[in-house]
Amino acid sequence: MKHNDGKVVNQVDKSFRVVPMTFMCIVLCGFSFYLGRIFCSENITEVGKSTDETIFGPPSAKFIEFPECDIAYQDYTPCTDPKRWKKYGYHRLTFMERHCPPPFDRKECLVPPPDGYKSPIRWPKSKNECWYRNVPYDWINKRKSNQNWLRKEGKKFLFPGGGTMFPNGVGAYVDLMQDLIPQMKDGTIRTAIDTGCGVASWGGDLLDRGILTVSLAPRDNHEAQVQFALERGIPAILGIISTQRLPFPSNSFDMAHCSRCLIPWTEFGGIYLLEVHRILRPGGFWVLSGPPVNYKRRWRGWNTTLEEQKSDYDKLQELLTSMCFKLFNQKDDIAVWQKTTDNDCYKRLAALDTYPRKCDDGTEPDSAWYTPLRSCVVVPNKNVKKLILSAIPKWPQRLHVASTRVYDVRRSNENTFHHDDSKWKKRVKHYKQLLPAIGTDEIRNVIDMNTIYGGLAAALIDDPLWVMNVVSSYAKNTLAVVFDRGLIGTYHDWCEAFSTYPRTYDLLHADGLFPSESHRCDMKYVLLEMDRILRPNGYAIIRESSFFVDPIETIAKGLRWNCRKEATGDGGAKDKLLICQKSLWYFKKSS
Ligand SMILES: C[S@@+](CC[C@H](N)C(=O)[O-])C[C@H]1O[C@@H](n2cnc3c(N)ncnc32)[C@H](O)[C@@H]1O
Numbered sequence: 304m305k306h307n308d309g310k311v312v313n314q315v316d317k318s319f320r321v322v323p324m325t326f327m328c329i330v331l332c333g334f335s336f337y338l339g340r341i342f343c344s345e346n347i348t349e350v351g352k353s354t355d356e357t358i359f360g361p362p363s364a365k366f367i368e369f370p371e372c373d374i375a376y377q378d379y380t381p382c383t384d385p386k387r388w389k390k391y392g393y394h395r396l397t398f399m400e401r402h403c404p405p406p407f408d409r410k411e412c413l414v415p416p417p418d419g420y421k422s423p424i425r426w427p428k429s430k431n432e433c434w435y436r437n438v439p440y441d442w443i444n445k446r447k448s449n450q451n452w453l454r455k456e457g458k459k460f461l462f463p464g465g466g467t468m469f470p471n472g473v474g475a476y477v478d479l480m481q482d483l484i485p486q487m488k489d490g491t492i493r494t495a496i497d498t499g500c501g502v503a504s505w506g507g508d509l510l511d512r513g514i515l516t517v518s519l520a521p522r523d524n525h526e527a528q529v530q531f532a533l534e535r536g537i538p539a540i541l542g543i544i545s546t547q548r549l550p551f552p553s554n555s556f557d558m559a560h561c562s563r564c565l566i567p568w569t570e571f572g573g574i575y576l577l578e579v580h581r582i583l584r585p586g587g588f589w590v591l592s593g594p595p596v597n598y599k600r601r602w603r604g605w606n607t608t609l610e611e612q613k614s615d616y617d618k619l620q621e622l623l624t625s626m627c628f629k630l631f632n633q634k635d636d637i638a639v640w641q642k643t644t645d646n647d648c649y650k651r652l653a654a655l656d657t658y659p660r661k662c663d664d665g666t667e668p669d670s671a672w673y674t675p676l677r678s679c680v681v682v683p684n685k686n687v688k689k690l691i692l693s694a695i696p697k698w699p700q701r702l703h704v705a706s707t708r709v710y711d712v713r714r715s716n717e718n719t720f721h722h723d724d725s726k727w728k729k730r731v732k733h734y735k736q737l738l739p740a741i742g743t744d745e746i747r748n749v750i751d752m753n754t755i756y757g758g759l760a761a762a763l764i765d766d767p768l769w770v771m772n773v774v775s776s777y778a779k780n781t782l783a784v785v786f787d788r789g790l791i792g793t794y795h796d797w798c799e800a801f802s803t804y805p806r807t808y809d810l811l812h813a814d815g816l817f818p819s820e821s822h823r824c825d826m827k828y829v830l831l832e833m834d835r836i837l838r839p840n841g842y843a844i845i846r847e848s849s850f851f852v853d854p855i856e857t858i859a860k861g862l863r864w865n866c867r868k869e870a871t872g873d874g875g876a877k878d879k880l881l882i883c884q885k886s887l888w889y890f891k892k893s894s
Pocket residue numbers: 396465466467468469498499500501502519520521523525528542543544545561562563564565566567
């Protein structure tokens with residue numbers, strides 16, 4: 304090809320000019336789109352929330368009338384299903400850990416309530432009694448009657464507040480513990496975990512003392528223990544310390560407790576103690592009651608020898624010292640150790656001949672979703688040292704303070720934290736107008752399915768309810784910030800079943816959850832799971848863009864929920880609220 308001046312046009316040169324121009328065009332378009340998003344959006348971009356609907360377009364859902372599951376599924380916990388235990392190993396009780404069914408084995412039916420199920424007794428009465436027909440399981444009543452965990456009386460189970468180490472009632476037991484740990488009385492200790500919780504009487508008692516506990520126990524022979532806890536309105540979750548980390552960030556709980564919880568603390572190189580060490584914040588307390596504490600007086604009742612118990616106690620003390628715990632106090636059956644606040648202690652873990660060693664950087668300290676336990680010490684980094692128990696503000700001031708860990712999250716800082724807090728204050732006010740049940744005894748157990756900093760829970764703090772804050776296992780990890788402000792939560796992947804029994808929550812709140820889930824699994828599975836864990840007559844508040852609200856509403860109809868669409872109250876038309884109520888229905892044999 305020639306120019307009209309006769310020079311040969313260099314094709315290569317031309318294309319070289321076209322490429323940068325095209326590139327410039329793309330960059331400029333991208334930049335103006337980016338500016339448009341910043342200046343036209345009503346909020347600061349939300350950390351961890353997906354905007355995928357703009358990429359993937361509106362999902363569609365056709366109406367499906369979900370069948371009822373068989374009544375045998377009334378207590379179905381898909382990822383901890385005893386029917387599948389034999390597929391998994393017995394070593395370290397790993398069969399009781401989470402093992403979710405493969406996709407082809409997923410149930411696509413509605414879990415029915417037991418025959419005779421009634422609307423649960425409401426908080427605070429529920430702490431002491433529940434309907435027998437709602438949790439119709441007798442094992443604890445029959446086997447633990449001398450320990451007063453619960454007692455069947457007429458149509459009810461009564462909870463006298465007993466436990467293995469406190470058969471005469473949890474109140475006096477906690478009084479003694481408070482004498483040993485004065486930090487339990489002045490707002491220093493706010494969050495706790497009770498490993499091997501039974502029916503959660505310890506966590507229930509602490510609620511009145513301003514301490515919020517995650518009560519944790521597996522689905523095992525202590526039939527329905529976590530179900531009883533939740534039926535009582537006490538925060539609890541299914542879980543076991545076995546081969547994988549517990550689903551919580553490092554350095555988060557102020558206190559951990561085990562009363563005769565049967566976890567073999569001194570076995571397997573103290574690997575379970577190392578996990579307690581990981582999740583406790585520096586200066587946090589580990590409380591153990593039961594063997595081998597007080598072995599000098601108690602060994603006869605424990606069916607062992609004095610020597611055996613002494614050796615177990617010495618081994619325990621040695622392991623705890625080796626991972627930088629110090630004995631803090633001890634009286635009668637209760638011993639208390641404190642995780643060090645002094646990082647010098649960890650320096651000696653670098654020596655080659657020590658056990659346990661400091662963990663290498665191969666695993667993130669906060670990675671805790673199907674993350675194997677390791678026999679090494681997670682040493683708190685410099686940032687976390689500022690979060691030692693005695694250095695953080697006391698409860699309740701702590702609730703509105705952004706911890707330094709907010710800066711560990713990309714695009715997250717004190718401003719985004721405070722902006723989120725004031726946003727949720729306004730939103731909760733609006734929710735209460737739309738759903739007057741919030742703030743009454745109708746709503747006790749709440750899950751915020753996709754939280755960032757626990758803003759919803761903070762805005763509801765004066766109401767008679769508690770919130771399990773869920774941070775998606777694949778989202779930005781803000782859960783440590785939630786714990787630092789004195790709230791509780793867990794990691795979870797909503798394409799799988801939550802670690803709880805059916806009918807255990809009164810309110811589920813999902814804010815911008817579906818865009819991210821919808822390209823990981825079919826939305827119907829997330830909604831079927833919501834239906835499983837929601838109590839009959841319980842509510843769901845789903846906050847989504849209009850793209851998603853319509854298909855969600857269609858699926859919700861198939862779940863027999865009654866939904867209505869509402870404006871968000873934020874002034875924007877882009878998002879909508881779907882407020883749904885699950886209906887109470889009973890299993891029909893014919894279906
Ligand atoms: C004897 S009961 C004690 C219950 C309660 N702490 C009390 O004092 O009444 C033992 C508890 O430990 C739980 N448990 C046993 N092994 C466990 C493990 N590896 N991880 C978590 N909990 C466990 C049992 O499910 C049960 O809740």
